[in-house]
Amino acid sequence: MKRLGKLFFVLLIGTSGLVLAQIKAKVIGIKDGDTILVLDKNNNQTTLRLAEVDCPEKGQPFGKNAKQLTSNLVFGKEILYYKTTSDRYGRIIAKVYFDKDQYLSEEIIKKGLGWWYYQYSNNENLGVLESKARSLKLGLWSGSETISPWEWRKKKREASQLKAKAKLSGNSLREIAR
Known part of the structure; x- marks a missing residue:
């Protein structure tokens, strides 16, 4: 029996690394729909990128709406967060999490102002909520032309790279012409 107790204790300690640390903080800023600034009990500011959701970027349709929703839900409130990665x-x-047990990413997806970031999430319930928001034509799903933030960022990067190449080519041609 004594051995069983020790084995249980070792297993408990061995798995304790899997438990995510809960941190309490106050939301002091909203950078965009899926990025907030918090202040912890030691007055340390930390930027948090919300897990499992990707909101429209600032230049995208509904980007301001997503930021406003996030602000309405959590700005000035005490929240609990669990770090998943960096x-x-x-x-x-x-x-x-805010207001006791509301999951912020879930609320954003429910309202149709964010995509389930399935590439980094296995929470299929968020996919169900996104599908429901789509079928109800909520938020960004109200229009016919929606482009995911990851595709929008990719196109923006490609355009920037093309512009840089064109600028470089233009300089080379001017130097040859001299």
């Missing part, structure tokens, strides 16, 4: 920009990717 992104290439150093932001913490987090699951954010």
